[in-house]
Amino acid sequence: MPSVLKKIASLFRFYNEKDKRLAIAILQITGRRPLNLKLYKLAIRHASAAEVSGSGKNGNERLEYLGDAILGAIVAEYLFKKFPYKDEGFLTEIRSRIVNRESLNDLARKIGIGELIEFDAKRRVHYSHKSMYGDAMEAFVGAYYLDRGFYECKSFVLNRLIANHFDLEQIVQSELNHKSRLIEWAQRENKQVRFEVIAEQGSNHHKEFIIQILIDGEPAMTGNGFSKKKAEQAAAAKLLEQIRTAAAAAAQQQNNNLAENK
Amino acid sequence: MPSVLKKIASLFRFYNEKDKRLAIAILQITGRRPLNLKLYKLAIRHASAAEVSGSGKNGNERLEYLGDAILGAIVAEYLFKKFPYKDEGFLTEIRSRIVNRESLNDLARKIGIGELIEFDAKRRVHYSHKSMYGDAMEAFVGAYYLDRGFYECKSFVLNRLIANHFDLEQIVQSELNHKSRLIEWAQRENKQVRFEVIAEQGSNHHKEFIIQILIDGEPAMTGNGFSKKKAEQAAAAKLLEQIRTAAAAAAQQQNNNLAENK
CATH class of the missing domain: 1.10.1520.10 (Ribonuclease III domain)
Structure with a gap:
């Protein structure tokens, strides 16, 4: 040894x-x-x-x-x-x-x-x-x-x-454009994606926007930001994260099913 | 020395x-x-x-x-x-x-x-x-x-x-009940405060709520949370913070004015 x-x-x-x-x-x-x-x-x-x-x-x-x-x-x-x-x-x-x-x-x-x-x-x-x-x-x-x-x-x-x-x-x-990544994902999945301002708050100098993303017309995620662009990015980032974790869970499920069927 | x-x-x-x-x-x-x-x-x-x-x-x-x-x-x-x-x-x-x-x-x-x-x-x-x-x-x-x-x-x-x-x-x-603190503040200031659900998102198991607070009917702040109560608390906490900093700025302004008038 x-x-x-x-x-x-x-x-x-x-x-x-x-x-x-x-x-x-x-x-x-x-x-x-x-x-x-x-x-x-x-x-x-x-x-x-x-x-x-x-x-x-x-x-x-x-x-x-x-x-x-x-x-x-x-x-x-x-x-x-x-x-x-x-x-x-x-x-x-x-x-x-x-x-x-x-x-x-x-x-x-x-x-x-x-x-x-x-x-x-x-x-x-x-x-x-x-x-x-x-x-x-x-x-x-x-x-x-x-x-x-x-x-x-x-x-x-x-x-x-x-x-x-x-x-x-x-x-x-690595470019961090969540919105365009989300749009690419939607095109691959043949889904419609829409960004909507659902609220604005705060004073003129410090206005905050709340954006909601709709997937095939269904509310999917919101994001806040001090510009519309930032709020869209925030919402898209959160939604992409959710999509990724859901995909990982589905893959895991498939693995388990395969293992059980062996 | x-x-x-x-x-x-x-x-x-x-x-x-x-x-x-x-x-x-x-x-x-x-x-x-x-x-x-x-x-x-x-x-x-x-x-x-x-x-x-x-x-x-x-x-x-x-x-x-x-x-x-x-x-x-x-x-x-x-x-x-x-x-x-x-x-x-x-x-x-x-x-x-x-x-x-x-x-x-x-x-x-x-x-x-x-x-x-x-x-x-x-x-x-x-x-x-x-x-x-x-x-x-x-x-x-x-x-x-x-x-x-x-x-x-x-x-x-x-x-x-x-x-x-x-x-x-x-x-x-110290009890952390932002909502009741905000309501107390509104009563002192003679303002009306209302909490409204403006969006729900996510699956049934993991539903997220977006609450908007209206002060005298005007949108003032939103908050997210996995229950209505949590979303209300989050929105109230943010709004109270904004009210406090605005009050501090006003007090500072007053001090400066006093100093200039001396």
């Missing part, structure tokens, strides 16, 4: 087999061994698994709340330093492209957190569209922060997550 | 008079001397002052973006540890009561950052309602973080800001 494996086996010798597997996975994901394994166990415990196991156990929602804030701060500083001549609007926009639910879902699957998640399998379909993966990704960052402190957590986020899994240049370049 | 003052005078001996005053103020506010004074100078430079001084200089908006994220993370962890048995909804709510614009405005004035802010005096009235103080408060936290690192910044926020200026028990107890 190579000496590094011997060392790991020795470090984890007091764990049972399941915990040993988890500890090794954490070592692989973060590059550091877990000091307090309980934190990570909580991070990968989805609410559905917590409910099944009885009222004594909680899910990862509290750690998700913490991880979300820590991740936001780390990415905020990273972009602040990376783009010294860009204004805060740009920094906020790029940050939201990095830490949005969809990209965190992808990230959790890529780095192997997806496979670790404990959840009630019966409810998988129901929960999958609710971004179980992205939630666990944030909770994992929260756990790592509590386990190893701010600077090791920052180094994990920057060196293992951002550097390996995000193409910053592409993120910056 | 007491030895501590001698030491301070010696530390700051290369600063000009203006910088010396700023350095002493920072020492009083944070308990630590500034290592990189430029960061703090930027933190207290409002966009209006930056515009006047010419295009070469920026305002504090970038630091505000950074400080907002750092402050959010520090308060998130503080509440996470303070309330081990509360769920993430509670933690999020209490955090927003601590770091909202209004409370940061107050905080900046209380700890003396308000007096340090550089702005274009001619535009004071115009800017005051835009929460110049709270913005500078966040930018200051961003500057302190860059100057002294995460753990000293955390200690500053927890020991100098939260512990001294927030009554957590009272914050938790």
Whole structure:
């Protein structure tokens, strides 16, 4: 046995087999061994698994709340330093492209957190569209922060997550025109899309618009903004997100059906 | 001269008079001397002052973006540890009561950052309602973080800001019923207030409501939520915030008029 494996086996010798597997996975994901394994166990415990196991156990929602804030701060500083001549609007926009639910879902699957998640399998379909993966990704960052402190957590986020899994240049370049993407989607799906102003509020200097999107005449989403264009973009962005998560849930459902029919 | 003052005078001996005053103020506010004074100078430079001084200089908006994220993370962890048995909804709510614009405005004035802010005096009235103080408060936290690192910044926020200026028990107890507060306000001001559902969207399981508040029949604000009650609360909260900032701006205007008439 190579000496590094011997060392790991020795470090984890007091764990049972399941915990040993988890500890090794954490070592692989973060590059550091877990000091307090309980934190990570909580991070990968989805609410559905917590409910099944009885009222004594909680899910990862509290750690998700913490991880979300820590991740936001780390990415905020990273972009602040990376783009010294860009204004805060740009920094906020790029940050939201990095830490949005969809990209965190992808990230959790890529780095192997997806496979670790404990959840009630019966409810998988129901929960999958609710971004179980992205939630666990944030909770994992929260756990790592509590386990190893701010600077090791920052180094994990920057060196293992951002550097390996995000193409910053592409993120910056990608045009963010939600309205035209939505119109393209509607054309593909052979649906009619309409944008309507349903309300205006505030003074002349600071007027806010509420836009509603109608798909085949049915109200589908609203958005607010201090110009009609911004309100349209906001509404289209939210609706695209909803369409994407619905599509992901449908794909998951199909996978499950295939698995059952095997 | 007491030895501590001698030491301070010696530390700051290369600063000009203006910088010396700023350095002493920072020492009083944070308990630590500034290592990189430029960061703090930027933190207290409002966009209006930056515009006047010419295009070469920026305002504090970038630091505000950074400080907002750092402050959010520090308060998130503080509440996470303070309330081990509360769920993430509670933690999020209490955090927003601590770091909202209004409370940061107050905080900046209380700890003396308000007096340090550089702005274009001619535009004071115009800017005051835009929460110049709270913005500078966040930018200051961003500057302190860059100057002294995460753990000293955390200690500053927890020991100098939260512990001294927030009554957590009272914050938790304070009932958050925006709708009834708005109705009380309307009665005092002799105005009619009406809540109307202007749109519903989403599936049956996940229906979102858009509520519009009308003041004397005029559309004043909208709010979204996954129940009518939540949408009403959201709309009322936003409208109360608008009423408060407008009142603060009016009070400031009155002060300025009094000063001019002297």
